[in-house]
Amino acid sequence: MTQLSAAQPQNSPSDGSRTLYGGKGTRRITVRDIALSKERGEKWPMLTAYDAMTASVFDEAGIPVLLVGDSAGNCHLGYESTVPVTMDEMTMLAAAVVRGTRHSLIVGDLPFGSYQEGPVQALRSATRMVKEAGVGAVKLEGGERSHEQIRLLVESGIPVMAHIGLTPQSVNAMGYRVQGRGEEAAQQLLRDAKSVQDAGAFAVVLELVPAELAAEVTRTLHIPTVGIGAGPETDAQVLVWTDMLGLTSGRVPKFVKKYADLRAVMGDAARAYAEDVVGGTFPLEEHSVH
Numbered sequence: 001m002t003q004l005s006a007a008q009p010q011n012s013p014s015d016g017s018r019t020l021y022g023g024k025g026t027r028r029i030t031v032r033d034i035a036l037s038k039e040r041g042e043k044w045p046m047l048t049a050y051d052a053m054t055a056s057v058f059d060e061a062g063i064p065v066l067l068v069g070d071s072a073g074n075c076h077l078g079y080e081s082t083v084p085v086t087m088d089e090m091t092m093l094a095a096a097v098v099r100g101t102r103h104s105l106i107v108g109d110l111p112f113g114s115y116q117e118g119p120v121q122a123l124r125s126a127t128r129m130v131k132e133a134g135v136g137a138v139k140l141e142g143g144e145r146s147h148e149q150i151r152l153l154v155e156s157g158i159p160v161m162a163h164i165g166l167t168p169q170s171v172n173a174m175g176y177r178v179q180g181r182g183e184e185a186a187q188q189l190l191r192d193a194k195s196v197q198d199a200g201a202f203a204v205v206l207e208l209v210p211a212e213l214a215a216e217v218t219r220t221l222h223i224p225t226v227g228i229g230a231g232p233e234t235d236a237q238v239l240v241w242t243d244m245l246g247l248t249s250g251r252v253p254k255f256v257k258k259y260a261d262l263r264a265v266m267g268d269a270a271r272a273y274a275e276d277v278v279g280g281t282f283p284l285e286e287h288s289v290h
């Protein structure tokens with residue numbers, strides 16, 4: 001398909017790939033584009049999205065990869081953590097994000113309990129994500145412990161983004177603590193990273209690990225690393241969109257940079273509207289039909 005297409009992006013390298021950000025691509029980003037970005041040394045941004053409207057904003061802004069994260073559990077659905085999130089919920093949110101986007105690669109997070117039983121359960125869940133939601137890839141948590149799951153999905157034609165370091169679905173066992181501190185834990189993280197790469201993952205999220213260790217993992221692997229609270233030297237970065245736009249209520253993790261204060265903007269607008277209605281200054285003649 002790609003080779004026959006007349007409309008190649010203007011800055012397309014000769015291998016048919018495209019730069020992930022800032023290019024003039026006309027087609028959706030693929031996992032192949034992601035793989036080739038590491039050879040070019042290109043850094044790239046990823047954001048979460050949980051609905052079509054928000055996803056369309058990020059798609060139009062050129063964010064190459066959107067993660068339908070199970071952080072939807074606490075950010076969008078009102079749960080305390082990601083643990084209660086179900087496949088039904090994730091599939092519905094991921095389908096909406098796919099419908100709202102044209103350019104971004106959409107990655108669907110597999111929720112807690114949908115792949116831990118083993119490779120066959122993982123394949124059933126991932127297949128559902130791909131067929132019902134239309135995602136281009138799935139993500140699941142765990143390094144060595146998820147090796148066989150990742151391998152079967154990749155062999156079956158489903159690209160997998162891995163996720164190691166802090167794995168929030170295991171909060172009841174590990175808490176929300178920095179991972180990979182100390183020599184033994186650092187060695188375990190390196191083993192986890194190599195294990196998911198060997199299993200065929202096309203990229204790996206490193207969550208809440210020391211910057212020096214994340215840099216070492218990034219140098220060691222040939223697949224891109226996506227950092228969240230993992231310092232500046234990973235190949236890509238990811239943030240939860242409600243955190244970076246200032247919509248999350250209460251405390252946000254220390255690694256977040258706040259790029260807007262949507263909570264204040266939306267609250268002020270809601271209060272202005274309420275004042276208008278109560279005071280009789282909305283609607284006016286211009287908002288009325290006759």
Ligand SMILES: Nc1nc(=O)c2c([nH]1)NC[C@@H]1CN(c3ccc(C(=O)N[C@@H](CCC(=O)O)C(=O)O)cc3)CN21
Pocket residue numbers: 070071074075082168176177178208240243248252253254255
């Ligand atoms: N709103 C939101 N943002 C996220 O980044 C996020 C979610 N939700 N839900 C799923 C996971 C859970 N994540 C978390 C949750 C808590 C911490 C946290 O408490 N971090 C402490 C540091 C802890 C330490 O130093 O050991 C912090 O202050 O950042 C970090 C990441 C990241 N993900």
Ligand SMILES: CC(C)C(=O)C(=O)O
Pocket residue numbers: 048067068069070071072109163205207228238240
């Ligand atoms: C924080 C990212 C990596 C995630 O898994 C999520 O948003 O669910």
Ligand SMILES: [Mg+2]
Pocket residue numbers: 069070071082109
């Ligand atoms: Mg997640």
